[in-house]
Amino acid sequence: MSIKFERVDVSLKKQVIDAMRKAIVEGSFVPGQKLVERELCQWFDVSRSLMREVLQQLEAEALITIVPFRGPMVSEIQLDEAKSIYAVRQALEALAGAGCAQFASESDIAALQTNLALIAQCQGAADQKALVNAKNEFYNVLLNACGNPVVKEILTGLNNRINSLRRLSMGQPGRLTDTVHELQEIIDAIRNRDAQLASRLCAEHVGKAANIALQVMAKQTEEVSSTKDVATHQ
Missing domain, CATH: 1.10.10.10 (Winged helix-like DNA-binding domain superfamily/Winged helix DNA-binding domain)
Structure with a gap:
């Protein structure tokens, strides 16, 4: 290579x-x-x-x-670290959503809608790279339009770190359908210039994704711990 x-x-x-x-x-x-x-x-x-x-x-x-x-x-993200990252991401995405409702142009909103359509097209796809790329591009538009370069810088770094967790949550049955619905509600709030609603919906979206990813991580951690216990006692 x-x-x-x-x-x-x-x-x-x-x-x-x-x-x-x-x-x-x-x-x-x-x-x-x-x-x-x-x-x-x-x-x-x-x-x-x-x-x-x-x-x-x-x-x-x-x-x-x-x-x-x-x-x-x-790098591998441990459960406690993942909880902290999601908490920070939830707060910052709420700020990004509010800012986007205030500052996004009509072309920004159209780009969000286009990228959401690409996310929706990934339902049932075996390769998650296209889904991750479409979701990342959706957030690129959101963060570029939010009017806060500090939020953009920090959230971009956090999103890069937790893409493995995002694949984990989006890979759960039914999650992608829910994600498309949640993101559409966010776009609608931004289009209506409702900063308070956009902020709340962004926070709720991250909270739901976090709950799923953290539950899967906790289960995996328990399984690894159980396997080690069995191996120790053999």
Whole structure:
């Protein structure tokens, strides 16, 4: 595998960071996966020194963890950390929804509607990459139109970190149908310039997604713990 880039205005380092980030967000690199520096250099056709700078940036974004004596791996989110991230995301998305109701242009609202249609088309699809990309693009429009660059910056980072959890919640039976309905209500509130309603609906949407993802995570944690207990007593 070899991934090469044109030497254009965007620096090579930024291109590699963006490509690595996208691979993690889309799930091509999965949580807990060990990343071999030599292989990464070959794949991206870059030097080891540049790749180390890339990994340092992704570590700063909490997308990878550099483990002493073991090297880099894709970060895994634990249950307590997930609860904290969802709580912060819920508060910030409420702000983003309110801001979007105040500042979004008609073209922004049309873009939200277009991206929601793409999300709806993903129902029943085996590959979740298209769904994740459509959901991310929906949020890109929402955050660009909310009028608050700080909210945009923080939420973009949080959403990048929890894409594995979003896939977990959206993969539950019936969740995508509910998601489409919830996002349509948010768009309608934004179109009607009802900032208070848009804020509440955004918070409720995140709360519902959080409940599902955290329940699945808690169940998985219990199953892992039980397996370890059995192994210990054998």
